[in-house]
Amino acid sequence: MEQSSTNRRWELILIGALGGILVAVAFIAFGQIGSSDAAPAQAATGDDVLAAGIAWEDDIIPFLVPKASLPLAPADEVHVANAPAMPPAITRSEQAIVEVHFEVVENVALIDPANGVEFETWGYKIAGDSAPVIGTPGPVIRARVGDVFRFTVTNPASNTHPHNVDFHAVTGQGGGAEATVVAPGETRTIEARLLYPGVFMYHCAFGDVPEHIAHGMYGGIVVDPETPLPPADHEFYVVQSEYYTDSLEPGLSDLDRDALLDEEPSMVVFNGLKGALTENPLEIEVGDRARFFFVNAGIDLDSNFHPIGSHWDAVWQEGATYSPPIRGSQTTLVPAGGGVVVDLIGQVPSRIILVDHALTRAFYKGAVGYVDVVGDPNPEIFEATTES
Ligand SMILES: [Cu+2]
Structure with missing residues (x-):
């Protein structure tokens, strides 16, 4: 009995010692992690980073x-x-004040015209624009880095919900969200300095934000860099987004909140509705360089943006046009709430098919658009060598 209790005491001492060693090892390990966390701050001003060209x-x-x-x-x-459409590139060399006035629109719109699916859409239009638009995606805005962006938003008294705008290009509280809240009948204005060039998303950030975005309140703002991008023959504005409808039958569908919570959209579309870029294909000629300012509004899915039968000749990843593009890519990943600038070249006459290459979305949910390349064949690049 006594022997056994002595053994037990030694066991406890041994366990205690092992525990102590483990704690000491953990301290050393965490100490190292802690010091490696601190290291980049030192390195950022040190020779290593300068040597890396930063x-x-x-x-x-x-x-x-x-x-x-x-x-x-x-x-x-x-x-x-x-x-x-895109406004022309802003190539002036001086900063300026750019004034833009939006009006909020609340509509019931056909979001799948071929199948008669309607949905309550909320969005933005150019104030005073008489063009028939559903407001989703909102108009694209274009300015130059360093510009003062003087933005006014009006929510007509005939609307029923308050709204606002959060610009990812704007530095300040919520990208301007708090300062642009407009109840029906109200107008508000902000002035914001565009500090970074690129292609950025904007969206309504009022109240139940996913609900407002699910109804269509988003768009893109392009901030041109001080040194303009090399010119392109065509420029297009394309926005990917999701609808969470409770029905795909003809008639008015409602927001499916379970699907929204589960991040399972019923439709994934380009430019606000199913068929926007297939019923009205984009057209370029052989030899043309086409540039896409692409925004993935989400809400939830990343986009795997791919041109079937072509390549991205240039990709300004994440739409960050201060940095040089990568060249010769097949599929570029665009996060929800992100953007990209991509160029393709129409090498041979064909229909290039723009898709989210998560192909369920392209084949069944609407994430597809056409770029028709017209002109003379070039058998040096493509030729079918058997009769079909
Ligand atoms: Cu809203």
Whole structure:
């Protein structure tokens, strides 16, 4: 008995010692993790990072001309367009004030015209624009880095919900969300400096934000870099987004909240409705370079953006146009709430099919669009060598 209790005491001492060693090892390990966490801050100003070609003193934010001395952008400069159109690139060398005025639209719209599926859509339009638009995606906005973006939003008194806009291109509270809340009948204005070039999403961020986005409140804003991108022959604005309808039958469908919660959209579409870019294909000629300013509005799915029968000749990943593009890609990943700038070249006459290459979405849910390349064949690039 006594012997056994002595053994037990030794066991406890041994366990205690092992425990102590483990704790000490853990301390050392965590200490190392902690110090490696701290390391990048030191390295960021050190020789390693400079050797890698990164110099934080080269701020990518341009010198900001005081806004009190900025002129309005030239009167003939276009800053808004409805999908799939893009305003021309902004190539001026000076900063300016860019004024844009949106109006909120609340509609019931055909989101799958071929099958008669209707949905309550909310969105944005260019104020005063008489073009028939459903407001989703909202118009694309274009300005230049360093510009003051003077944005006004009006929610007509005939609407029923408050809305706002969160611009991913805007630095400040919620991308301007709090300062742009407009109840029906209200108008509000913000001024925001566009600090970074790129292609950015904007969306309503009022109340139940997923609900507002699910009804169609999103679009893109392109901020051109100080050094313009190499020119393209065509520029297009394409937005991918999701609908969560409780029905795919003809008539008015409702928001399926279970599907929204499960992130299982009934439709994934380009430019606001099923068939937007298949009923009205984009057209380019052989030899043309076509550039796409693409936004993935989500809500939830990443996009695997791919041109069937072609390549992305250039990809400005994440739409970050300050950085050089990668060249010669097949499929580019665009996160929800992200964007990309991609170029393709129409090498041979054919129909290039734009898809989200998660192909269930393309084949069954609507994430498909056509780019028709017209012109002379080039058998050096493609030739069917048997008769069909
Ligand atoms: Cu809203």
